[in-house]
Amino acid sequence: MRKPFAKVARRTQVERLRRLAVRDLPAWGLADARVRLLLHGYNTTFRIDAADGRRYALRLNTAMPKPEPNLLAEVSWLAAIAADTGLRVPTPQRTLSGDWAARVPSPDHGRSVAAVLFSWLDGRDLGNRPTLDRARVVGRAMAILHDHASGWSLPAGAELPRFDNVLTDLPNRFDDHPALNAEAREVVLAAYQRAQACQDQAFATDAIIPLHADLHGGNLKWVSTGSTGGGSSGDGLANLRVFDFDDAGLGVPALDLAITVFYLRDDESLEAALKQGYAQVLAAARGSARRARGHGRRAQPAAPRRSAGAGQRRISGHAARLRGERHVAVAALARDREVPA
Numbered sequence: 001m002r003k004p005f006a007k008v009a010r011r012t013q014v015e016r017l018r019r020l021a022v023r024d025l026p027a028w029g030l031a032d033a034r035v036r037l038l039l040h041g042y043n044t045t046f047r048i049d050a051a052d053g054r055r056y057a058l059r060l061n062t063a064m065p066k067p068e069p070n071l072l073a074e075v076s077w078l079a080a081i082a083a084d085t086g087l088r089v090p091t092p093q094r095t096l097s098g099d100w101a102a103r104v105p106s107p108d109h110g111r112s113v114a115a116v117l118f119s120w121l122d123g124r125d126l127g128n129r130p131t132l133d134r135a136r137v138v139g140r141a142m143a144i145l146h147d148h149a150s151g152w153s154l155p156a157g158a159e160l161p162r163f164d165n166v167l168t169d170l171p172n173r174f175d176d177h178p179a180l181n182a183e184a185r186e187v188v189l190a191a192y193q194r195a196q197a198c199q200d201q202a203f204a205t206d207a208i209i210p211l212h213a214d215l216h217g218g219n220l221k222w223v224s225t226g227s228t229g230g231g232s233s234g235d236g237l238a239n240l241r242v243f244d245f246d247d248a249g250l251g252v253p254a255l256d257l258a259i260t261v262f263y264l265r266d267d268e269s270l271e272a273a274l275k276q277g278y279a280q281v282l283a284a285a286r287g288s289a290r291r292a293r294g295h296g297r298r299a300q301p302a303a304p305r306r307s308a309g310a311g312q313r314r315i316s317g318h319a320a321r322l323r324g325e326r327h328v329a330v331a332a333l334a335r336d337r338e339v340p341a
Contacts, residue, residue, distance in 0.1 A: 005108035010040065017044050020106055021058055024115040027095040027102035030056075043246065048117070055120040057090060059246075060113050062106075066246075069159035071114060074245050075100045076155050077210055078118075085148055087141055088241045090118035121241040123221030128263045132273040134222060135264075137236035139277025142215060142260070145242070146253045147281070149209040160210055163251040164203050166196045199255070206252035212245055215256060216263035219244040 005013060014037050021035050025048065034049040035058075042063045048056040061071075075092040082091045095102055095117075103112040126134060154160065161169070174180065174189050212219075221241035257278065264270045 002107070014040050014044070016108055017060055017062065018046065020104055020113060021046050021048075021060060021115065023104045024058065024060075024102045027097070027099075027115075028093060028117055029096055030117075047120075056093065057118045057120060059116050059118065061116070061246075062109065062113055065111055066114060067159070069157060070161065071101060071116070073154055073158035073160045073210075074248050075116065076158055077149070077152065077248065078245055080152055081145070081148055084152075085144055086237060087144055088121065088238070089245075090121055090243050093117040093119065118243075121221055121243055123223040123239075123241050126217040126220040126222045126240075128217040128265070129267075130217060130222075130270070132269060133236065134240075135270045135273035136277030136280070137240050138215070138220060138260070139274040139279075140235060140237060140281050141240055141242055142212070142256060142274075143278045143281035144237075145212060146209060146256065149211070150207060152210070154210075161249040162208075163211070163213060163249045163255060164199065166192060166199055202252045202254050206254065208250050208252060210248055211251045211253075211256045212242070212247075213249050213251065213256060213259060214244060214247040215242070215260045 003012075005016065008016075017040070018035055018037070025031055025033055025035070030048060030050055032051045036047045036049070038045040038047050038057060044060045044062050046058045046060075048058050050056070078089055078092055081087055081089050092100055094100060101114045101116045103114055105111070106113045126138070130138070174185060174192065177185075180188060219242070221243070223239050223241070257275070260274060261271050264274070
């Protein structure tokens, strides 16, 4: 009898998924390609080496069935970013029949698993402790993504989830979680309510645009070859690769920045460098808009440009308040022996 997928060893899981990937590859004319594991986690990604030397990354959406409108939005935005900006992102590859994904029934999941083929990205993971210069480059890249998103429209049939709830899609267990006693529950609920109030305020005053929503060092690569500044402009963007748009959704620009700052774990110098890089791109965009108006052309600045200064002030204030509330919550929880600090 075939053991359930969740009950078998990791090695067996990977081998089963590798066989599934092999069944997907003819959809792109890659039946003879070599398949090697890259990552087995929330989803599973394989490196694909074609017989002619081309290289790709094949992602299997194994964790949960991603809604078709969400998948269409992700790949459409990636294709547009690759075409419209200088950012290095994985370009989705259409199948021979013109589809963005292939689907093969998986007995382990009781459904067809979507497989998406992307162009290969070289480089090493940036990690969550980059140099200050590289943190500035990440800020620049994020600002370019926001600028592009503010002028891009979802194609027909595409949808992205809206990130207006602090808990996103997680269940609210504050009232019944066994690890919370009455005192700890009161503190955690207060912190949650304050955080939600901050997010509500941001959503009420800023533009809602597509966000990467997971822009941390594990989803960024850095190529050190060539000029250390990167690119002819010396801004470092030619060295950076941005990938894993699987968590993309709709939100305010400040939310994307806040998510990235969370992964920096209170390193104020890296946080400042990230924001500095972000502001540099917005300042250049505002200058271009002023010059366009001066020449009599109608300028249509993107939403992040209109609120750059105010947005950064809100981000700094919200981050400081939420850091303080997190420390208060941890201290209160530590008093309950069921929840170690």
